[in-house]
Amino acid sequence: MSLILPRAALEAIRSHGERDYPNECCGLLLGSADGGAAREVREAQPLRNANTASPRNRFDFDPAEHLAAQRAARERELEVIGFYHSHPDHPARPTQFDLDHAAWPGYSYVIVSIRQGKAGEANSFELAEDRSRFLDEEIEIR
Amino acid sequence: MAVKVQIPAPLRPFTGSHSTVEVDGRDVGEVLENLVAAHPQLRPQLFQPDGHIRSFVNVYLNDEDIRYTGRGQTPVQPTDTLTIVPSVAGGSAARCCC
Numbered sequence: 001m002s003l004i005l006p007r008a009a010l011e012a013i014r015s016h017g018e019r020d021y022p023n024e025c026c027g028l029l030l031g032s033a034d035g036g037a038a039r040e041v042r043e044a045q046p047l048r049n050a051n052t053a054s055p056r057n058r059f060d061f062d063p064a065e066h067l068a069a070q071r072a073a074r075e076r077e078l079e080v081i082g083f084y085h086s087h088p089d090h091p092a093r094p095t096q097f098d099l100d101h102a103a104w105p106g107y108s109y110v111i112v113s114i115r116q117g118k119a120g121e122a123n124s125f126e127l128a129e130d131r132s133r134f135l136d137e138e139i140e141i142r
Numbered sequence: 143m144a145v146k147v148q149i150p151a152p153l154r155p156f157t158g159s160h161s162t163v164e165v166d167g168r169d170v171g172e173v174l175e176n177l178v179a180a181h182p183q184l185r186p187q188l189f190q191p192d193g194h195i196r197s198f199v200n201v202y203l204n205d206e207d208i209r210y211t212g213r214g215q216t217p218v219q220p221t222d223t224l225t226i227v228p229s230v231a232g233g234s235a236a237r238c239c240c
Contacts, residue, residue, distance in 0.1 A: 024233060033151045057235035067202055067227050070150075074161075079151045083230050090234035097235060103198050103228030104187055106152025 002138040003082070003108045003124045004031075004040040010141060012044045013112055014119035017086035021117045023055040028066075029082035029108055030073050038140070039081045039108050045069055058097075059085050082108030082124075089115060092123045094134040102127050108137060143168065147177055147224045156183040165224075170203055171214025173224060188226070198229040 009029075016025045026049050031041040047069060049055050050062040061083075070080050083103075087093075092113035102109070105127040112122040125134035144164040149157050157163055158181075165180065167173030174195075178185040188199055195201065201208045202225045208216050218224070 026230070026232075051231070051233075054233070054235065058233035059231060061230040063200055063207065063227070063229065064205075066230065067200075067205070067225065070225070070227055074148070079161075081151055085232055087234040095232070095234055098232035101198065101229075101231040103230060104150075104152040106155075107228075 001108075001126055002038045002140055003029075003110070004038050004140045004142055005110075005124075006041060006043075006142050009041050009044040010122060012046075013084050013086075013110060013122065016044075016046045017088075017112045017114045017119050018117060020049065020086065021114045022088050024049055024051075024057065024059040024086050024088060026059040026061060026083065026085040028069055028073070028080050029084060029110065030078040031081045033079060033081045033106075041081065041108075042078055044084060045073075056088060057090070080107075082110060084110035084112065086112050086114050089113075092121045094125055099127075099134060102131065102134075105129050105131065109134065110139075143218070143220050145173055145218045145220065145222045145224055147173065148226065150226055150228065153184060153187055153226070156187065157181050167218060169214060169218060170201065170208050170216045170224065173218060174201070174214070200227045200229050201225070202227065 027046040029041045033039045049059045051058040051060040092111045109125045113120040124137040126137045165177045
């Protein structure tokens with residue numbers, strides 16, 4: 001699987017990461033997944049990082065906000081096809097903590113590195129079917 | 143009595159690509175059991191081997207998380223919608239794993 005990501009959505013993710021630095025940011029990837037060879041993002045929707053204990057290196061979605069966002073997306077005939085979050089001053093690679101808290105395979109997980117407040121590289125991953133690890137996922141910027 | 147169950151995108155391969163399915167049941171537990179009986183590949187996605195709902199799986203009866211409304215015993219009405227939403231969390235405070 002690969003991820004088709006509009007440049008505007010990538011810039012929105014990078015800006016969100018810079019805005020929330022030094023805390024982690026998080027949000028949804030909304031788009032379509034028709035079962036073909038790619039998930040296609042239409043837009044990135046920022047959500048609040050609900051982790052108040054350690055927001056510089058942890059994020060949690062607020063469950064009620066996530067539910068409302070998923071419903072609102074459906075009403076616009078969009079789907080939640082993945083998630084994004086930032087790693088402030090940390091590589092754009094999933095951590096063991098990310099793996100331990102992943103949902104189902106079939107989502108894209110985009111991570112953007114924010115170095116000293118400036119957005120750096122962004123990578124996408126998908127969860128292996130047996131949930132044992134993340135696999136690199138190619139991003140096609142459009 | 144059937145209620146609507148909204149299926150998140152990654153689980154649709156297990157429901158014949160349907161984003162919403164109608165499932166009979168008198169309470170949430172019965173609906174979920176009938177759901178996985180009708181779509182057996184959903185069972186390991188939603189339930190642990192011991193039968194409990196997986197820790198990252200949130201189930202809402204309309205706007206209420208069933209964890210706070212009596213879990214599986216929460217009665218359902220035909221106008222209700224059950225929504226399955228993953229709990230999402232993560233963070234950089236650990237070594238890279240992959």
